[in-house]
Amino acid sequence: QTDAAINPGNSGGPLLDSAGRLIGINTAIISGSGASAGIGFAIPVDAVNRVVTALITNGTVPVPGIGIIAARENETAQLGIDGVVVLRTLPDSPAARAGLEGATNDGYVRDVITAADGKPIHGMSDLAAALEEAGIGRDVKLTVERDGRTRSVTVKVTDISQQRRG
Template structure:
């Protein structure tokens, strides 16, 4: 047997140790190169079971056979709100659906009923019957604590690819976007986390794994992510979802008036919001507000025009409804009105709109 000189033995032992150290370091690197990667992986692992795939199906008649077929209209994402089987998604994901299905993380598909919709906030609540007992929910965060630069993570199903993670930061706060109802959604979160078609309705999470928003829209000339995505803040979601569950819609206090349409206002170049009709026994009637009326010659005359509520200028229905959403029944509002060439003030106590 040939003996290896001691220096060679030492060299081989050192080389073997170096290779082992390199292998261990490589394994550690492949596991988590940084603390940020470890954080992203942990959040995705815990949150992804709560994210669902929502499919919107509609009916279409065959042009030749006249047979009615059910076809996919679109799809998006959503997330489990509670263990009873309630799911939150975007309104535009399920708009116009004949049937809605929800696919959970385990690929089990469930028929879903629409519990409530809020087109003005682009939110909807669905319910699946007989949900599994092991449903996973997301911890709810506070969107008022967000700052520009904070890390956020979006989970969804872009282009039908299930449970995809993208990461980024809060790019801006307080943005405004248009809802499907053409209402303005205010206080929106802007993020550079990639949001693509199919991500809509999925959760936006902070670095603690808490829900801070619902991904809802992108700004993109091409239709794909251009690094500008928008999410409805979770504080808005917390206000809206309980109303959708209880009433099927958002409840706002009532003034008891019928208003002119924004199109009519623009066409006639009216500065303010014209009152078309005042309902008998309403707060507006009690305050002496007057709607449109016919004069002695039978001509329709403009009634009161709301120009301001408190310190907020009113130019459209969106302005008017945005003010009401900030108040409760029983609150008193001071309205500035224009009646012909005269200006007047009216104090109105808001009523319940149930």
Template sequence: MPDRFVRIALGAALGLLALFVAQPYLTALLFSVEQPRAVTPRGDLAPAEAATVALFERAAPSVVYVFARRAPSVQDLMRQGTDGTEQGGQGSEQTGTGFVWDAGGHVVTNNHVIQGGSEISVRLSSGEIVPATLVGAAPNYDLAVLRLGRVSAMPPPIAIGSSADLKVGQFVYAIGNPFGLDHTLTSGVISALQRRLPTQEGRELSGVIQTDAAINPGNSGGPLLDSAGRVIGVNTAIFSPSGASAGIGFAVPIDVVNRVVPDLIRTGRAPSPGIGIVAAQEEAAARLGIDGVAVVRVLRGSPAAAAGLRGVDPATGELGDIIVGVNNRPVHRLADLTAAIQEAGVGRTLELTILRDGRPRTLQITTADMGQRVP
């Protein structure tokens, strides 16, 4: 009797083991689907997704791909071939992003995207490639305006917002052509406001927007949008040791763009308001314990000269005037003074508070377009 029980138990165990081993094969045989699967209905997009999709579909047709071919340099032309013969250089191509500003076919981009380019072309969202001409550039703001050639259908101008009421933490969206991947959408938040960004000729642009939306090479000149799909800035630079996005991008605020672009369209240049001083380097001023802008030199015939500002005495090296305020606002560094002058514009009278021989004084000074001065 026990032997019979053992045989039964052993047979059952072997049967279970066989079923265990065969189970994957039986499952595949019985339940395999050899036809396309039925699609499960998704339902509606989440409200945030639907809003983002609508934003992209509304703004993307106004975003363009900008190509600027740089003429070959002397070094390019004289570059040696591998066989020792001289061969003509092919130059290079700079690429970036832009967006349609108005129904007249003007496109806004960064100055550094097209700087030095001898041939500029634009690829629209439809895929059409259109030649473009440079209308005007403002290197101090890293902005440029192009005009499209003949197009089969003019893209719509993009919606313009304001940068005056932005808040840290707002959602933002960037559309551009990073690494040649056209019409790429990235998103993030406003990380900080009132950043300072160095531009050409040693100037600083104040009020710059910082964002963690992914911005990479090729995004330059593209729009930074708010959640309403309005442009609030022009993507212009990143901070990245590797050259790729590190989550720290910068955009020129749209209020600056909206002030500069009409001048570029109208006259081809943007006024550069100034007072005509050469300021001491901030590091040197800090070492001397100076809190303000130390005037090194006053340009001849400038508003600063007319107002009586004094620079460093070239004979004795005695310190000149130190600008510590403008229109009752403190000035701690050159960017504070530059921001106040840019905000005022050309032909406006400012009240400067200065320290002369350690004593405070006030001076009235009228800004001028320093870009029109002959060096």
């Protein structure tokens, strides 16, 4: 998020710091009035570098994941749950092999991911950042709550981009 003005036609332009260094790429603005005043958004330069390098080198961008379908954050918040609610695990995924379980057919929440490698997880953006930081092919230690009990499971981070295509 940035407070730099983003005008029509300059999304995709550079976001520079006061020393003229590239720190992001402007992408969009949310404006209640339709003018160039509101909340601007930019992609951080670290993400741009990672994505561009992967595209040039491999033609694709790997997406770190563990093979879960998670509840929407607004639904999780309505339930008063802090963490990522696992709705289901994909067959033969790292999450399934680690014993994570999705919600039951009658909507009973089984597993809630509350931390990754000791860092709190409040929502999917936190989990995605933790998986990105761990890296594809590496293990991540998840703290999971089930039935009022907390336990740790180790899950291997995999590239889920191929699953999305198929």
